[in-house]
Amino acid sequence: MSKVSENFAKFCEKHPRLYACAVLAENAFKKPVFRCQDCGQCILSYTAFTCPMRCPKQMRNGPCGGTREDGRCEVYPERHCIWWLIYRRAKRMGRLKKLRRIQKPVDRRLQHTSAWLNVFAGKIDPPSWGKD
């Protein structure tokens, strides 16, 4: 990220009200659209814009191995495995190669922070917008 965006992120971090507004704006968009779980380290662009944190085990690198034959979750059989959905969407969207990237473990210290500002600040990896 550029020095300007890094400085902007630092400026927001020093001003709690401004930072809270940024978090509010991000959540207002991402929660209804992506069912964002507010982890603060977004990988939506790598997971076909489907939030992997909706998995009850919060798996970020593919399914746990317990997915049922019909693609349903072993914890909540009434739901599809989120990775079953991610794979189908990635295939449809031409984004399958992005699933091969190994994602870092979740850093709980970033929970409830702004993923957008975390990208600007260089705390997390930037999104990958293009197709494969």
Ligand code: SF4
């Ligand atoms: S990966 Fe994290 S920041 Fe991105 S939509 Fe899911 S919970 Fe929200």
